Amino acid sequence: MKADELSSFFREIAEQHVVEQITFLCIGTDRSTGDALGPLTGSKLLEYGFSHVVGTLPSPCDADNLVVRIGGIPAEHIVIAIDACLGPPLALGFFFAAHEPLQPAQSVGLHLPAVGHYSLAAIVDINGPKPYRTLQTTPLYRVMLMAEQIADAAAAGFGRVR
Template identity: 40%
Template sequence: MNLINRFVPKNDKLQLLHNDPTLTDAMSERLTSWFPKIPREYVVVCIGTDRSTGDALGPLAGTFLSEKKPKHITIYGTLADPVHAINLKDHIKLINGHHKDAFIIAVDASLGKSTSVGSIISDVGSLRPGAALNKDLPSVGDIHITGVVNISGFMEYSILQNTRLSLVVEMAKSIASTLEKVDLQLAYSKPFPAIVASNQKRKSGVEV
């Protein structure tokens, strides 16, 4: 869970409501526009825990995306195997060891203004998991997606626990659909065969 900085210039940031019919196309195009010109491995790290309704956005998005079986993206962080505050550093070490020079898309829930609740935001740069709860965790991602699940400013932990699950589920589905579209666009970019083969082996449980 991170906290949106209201004073950061928007630059190329894209913010849309989770039920906006243009979200999947617009955000997938924006995300891929930030990808490196030279093909690399692509890793999605969905951060959060299933023990908190509001903070379950990441694991839900990772689960929904995994069910779509992307071919060019490796996923970390699902309901069955979440990436959270306790194991985040271990997962970063694992990713750095298994995916050399990977391009990382971080996904996390966030708190923000009341008018932004329900919005999904994509932006360049890393995010700081746990910032909303004053946790000192390492930054993650070359680019990131955040979903504003509730308001910030007072008793953030309690607010997360009382966030409506229906909203979080719908937002997670929108994020998963966006990343599925990104995966399809990667298919047309013709990534190096070695990268594709490496991802397929990891998904099948073969160590590389």
């Protein structure tokens, strides 16, 4: 889906769940431009006043701490998992949104647990033979723009303004 369709995805979730029981799980690290989407998005969500956000620039949720961070989310919370991914050239800059768990780090070959009741994957770059290198060299501007689009859409969907 395109960025302008994201708010309807979040609106659907907001119609079914109260925001106080929503946790945004923003996966990624600030040590790789392509993978910084999660922490950038998490930090922007906090600026909008969302109170349950896991994974921000000061405190990323990455492959090393994902399982521990998931364990800290209250069992009754609805989790919206957000992560960067690589995809085909025609999907660059688009988003995959689903009413199902997200499989983090799949594009780089790691095996982490599926997470979330809902998932949003941002296609930040083109999949190729060297996914780690691709994520390292992904343009920061694209990642920052997509993180802002996600946070803005979440705020619109849940009726929040900055």
